[in-house]
Amino acid sequence: MTFTLPGFDLDHFVRSTLDEDLGVGLEGGGSDVTSDSVIPADARFAGVMDSRDPVVVAGLPLAEAFFLHLDPDCTIETLVSDGDRVAAGTDLMRLTGNARALLTAERSALNIVQHLSGIATMAREYVDAMRKGSITCTLLDTRKTLPGLRILEKYAVRQGGASNHRMGLWDAAMIKDNHVAVAGSVGEAVRRARDAGVKPIICEVDRLDQIEPAIEAGAHHLLLDNMAPDVLREAVSMVNGRAATEASGGINLDTIAAKAASGVDYCSVGRLTQSAPAADVGLDFKPV
Numbered sequence: 001m002t003f004t005l006p007g008f009d010l011d012h013f014v015r016s017t018l019d020e021d022l023g024v025g026l027e028g029g030g031s032d033v034t035s036d037s038v039i040p041a042d043a044r045f046a047g048v049m050d051s052r053d054p055v056v057v058a059g060l061p062l063a064e065a066f067f068l069h070l071d072p073d074c075t076i077e078t079l080v081s082d083g084d085r086v087a088a089g090t091d092l093m094r095l096t097g098n099a100r101a102l103l104t105a106e107r108s109a110l111n112i113v114q115h116l117s118g119i120a121t122m123a124r125e126y127v128d129a130m131r132k133g134s135i136t137c138t139l140l141d142t143r144k145t146l147p148g149l150r151i152l153e154k155y156a157v158r159q160g161g162a163s164n165h166r167m168g169l170w171d172a173a174m175i176k177d178n179h180v181a182v183a184g185s186v187g188e189a190v191r192r193a194r195d196a197g198v199k200p201i202i203c204e205v206d207r208l209d210q211i212e213p214a215i216e217a218g219a220h221h222l223l224l225d226n227m228a229p230d231v232l233r234e235a236v237s238m239v240n241g242r243a244a245t246e247a248s249g250g251i252n253l254d255t256i257a258a259k260a261a262s263g264v265d266y267c268s269v270g271r272l273t274q275s276a277p278a279a280d281v282g283l284d285f286k287p288v
Contacts, residue, residue: 003061007167008151010062014069017108032104043099045285049092049113052280056124058082058156059116060093063109071101083159085124092281096288106283115149116156117279123160123272126256130267133257138266140165140246144274153273165268166202173198174223177206186210190217204248211238224264225249232262 003010023029049063057080064076074097080086092113095102127139139162145153154164166172173193175186183189186203193201194217203219205211206226214222224235226249236245246266247259260267 003065005151005155010065013062014065014108017112018066018069018105021108022104032100035100035103039099039103041100044097044288045099045102046094046096046288047102047283047285048094049110049281049283051086051088051090051092051117052282053088054086054121055117055279055281056083056085056120056160057092057113057117058120058159059113059152062112062116062152063093066105066109066112067095067097067102070105071097073097074102083120083161099285099287102285106285110281110283112152114278114281116152116159117281118276119153119156119273120160121279122276123157123162125253126269126272127161129253130256130260133259133261134263137260137264138163139256139272140266140268141272142268142270142274143168144270146273150273157272160272162272172200172202172221174202174204175219176204176223180204185213187213187217190214190219194218202246205235208235208238211235215239215242219243221246223248223268229258229262232259232264236263 019025022031060078060082064078067074067076074095077094079091079093123139130137130139141154141157141162142165154167157164166174175189175193180186180189183192186205190201190203200220201218202221202223203214204223204225205214208231211222221244222239223246224232227235227247232247239245244266245264246268247262247264248268251259251267251269256267
């Protein structure tokens with residue numbers, strides 16, 4: 001199994017997640033007291049992970065890593081791939097191995113598959129809704145992610161067919177209203193970023209009269225904040241291809257098609273990572 005993402009340490013993630021569940025380093029911690037007391041050390045289990053709802057799958061390689069970490073000899077058959085859209089009742093993974101190890105890893109494995117599949121599923125729903133208004137607009141996520149899980153959550157967004165906005169504070173300048181308030185104006189804020197050699201420069205504007213000063217100062221990308229579709233259309237016309245345009249704010253499944261139809265290059269939706277519900281994925285074991 002190979003699963004790599006830039007900036008992500010799979011081994012560390014698996015170890016730290018399991019250590020948290022096992023209470024490693026805490027008084028009395030360090031073991032799964034239920035499995036160790038109830039399940040014989042040599043008992044074996046076979047299990048099937050399945051989806052109880054229609055979902056877009058994400059996180060199966062991570063689940064596999066949790067099981068293999070505690071039982072390197074367990075047998076795992078992955079039946080679908082991350083990014084697949086599956087029907088309710090679809091088997092995702094079959095596994096056989098040491099019963100104690102599989103039970104100890106079960107919750108961590110399910111948590112990550114449920115969480116990432118929930119994000120991927122919501123991303124696909126938004127992409128499908130957006131396509132009713134535009135076939136060229138790109139759906140973006142935001143930095144509204146859970147601490148420590150950003151790389152995985154943004155991975156799940158991609159599995160759902162959307163794309164990533166900037167990964168963090170380091171890979172693009174994003175000038176928002178609080179930056180503008182300190183700098184004094186949109187134009188001045190953009191000029192400072194430009195003079196510092198920052199690229200690219202994304203600038204939030206919430207009024208049409210801020211567009212020209214932002215572009216003239218050197219903005220590469222305009223975040224058009226909380227604008228209605230007719231205002232977005234006018235903004236796109238004013239920009240006239242001189243910068244990328246992004247609709248942001250007030251976007252949900254009911255509004256995204258109209259906003260995308262305005263001609264913007266991007267629509268960004270924070271809830272993809274901020275509030276996607278967990279997918280209903282389960283795992284049932286039986287002795288072998």
